[in-house]
Amino acid sequence: MQSLKIATFNVNGIGARLPNLLQWLERERPDIVCLQELKAQDNAFPAKALEQAGYGSVHHGQAAWNGVAILARDAEPLLIHRGLPGAEHDPQARYLEAAVLGVIVGCLYLPNGNPQPGPKFDYKLQWFEQLIQHAQTLHSSEHPVVLAGDYNVVPTDLDIYNTRSWLKDALLQPESRACYQKLLDQGWVDSLRHLYPDERVYTFWDYFRQHWQKNSGLRIDHLLLNPVLAPRLENAGVDAWVRNEEHASDHAPVWVQISAKPRKRIQRT
Known part of the structure; x- marks a missing residue:
């Protein structure tokens, strides 16, 4: 498997943020992107604009809300699942899975769940349990797998x-x-926390009370690696500069660098 940069980015509206997305893609050149x-x-979905930028794509859209996509630089993702297995009748577009450049990529947008308690929180937990069931199958795969997204x-x-x-x-x-x-507990490795066990690393800063300016952030965007892919984890980070751009999303892209060969055995933290 080749060296890869895999990223996840909640764009908060691809129509409004397409210039921001294209700017980031051109500057950082990730190989695989979950949106x-x-x-x-x-x-x-702006598939043609992304293709002109060098990215093939698959997408699972929904009017006004939700929606996920997987991009591949100079390649075409091979669709596996459009929607979370076990939740085929869910009208909300929250999960997409594809084979990309030798990696199985699960892109997810987990329900927010607010206000809680209530039906939205119940839906969040139900969806989470269905994800956990499917993740067990992916974790046991002989293939490298990443579960990336806004959790x-x-x-x-x-x-x-x-x-x-x-x-x-x-x-x-x-x-x-x-x-x-x-x-x-299934054995997935939380990439950012594994490499930065004691640091406050944020991926989201809401638009209120100058939270970006004050670095009052949250870490809610995660890339989890299965035991096949985890030993190839070389680096991880947050492209926080994207959050500072004009008309920015309230999230910043999060990424991992995967080496071509296993580096060392990963011990879970």
Whole structure:
């Protein structure tokens, strides 16, 4: 397998953020990209503009809300699943899976769950459990697998600037965190946290109260690697400069660098 840069980016509306997305693609040149929150139907997805930028794509859109896509530089993703297995009747476009450049890529946009308690939080937990079931199959695969996207979960208090204003939010609830931990307990490696076990690394800064300017962020965008891919983990980071651009998404792209050959055995933290 070749060396790869794999990224995930919640664009918060691909129509409005297409210039930002294209600028980032040109500057950082990731090989594989998972996009979330397209807020566009399939017929409005800018496949031609992305193709002109050098990226093949598959997408699963929905009008005004949700939507996911997988991009591949100088390649075409091979679609595996459009929608989460076990949730075929879910009208919300939240999961896409494809084979890309030798890697099985699961792109997900997990439900936010607010307000909680209530039906939206119940849906979040139900969807999370279905993801966990499917992830067990992917984890056991002999192929390299990454589950990348906006998980809408702050795993620990280290992943948020301050819990005080967020204690009732669905992103921090014990049930949400327990579901995320169930994924890790299967043997998935949380790339950013593995490489930066003690650092406050953020991927999301909302538009309120100058949270970007004050670096009052959350880490909710994650790339989980299965045991086949994890030993190839070389580096990981956040392209925070994207959040500072004009008309920016409230998320920044998160990425991992995967080496061509296994580097060392990964010990889970």
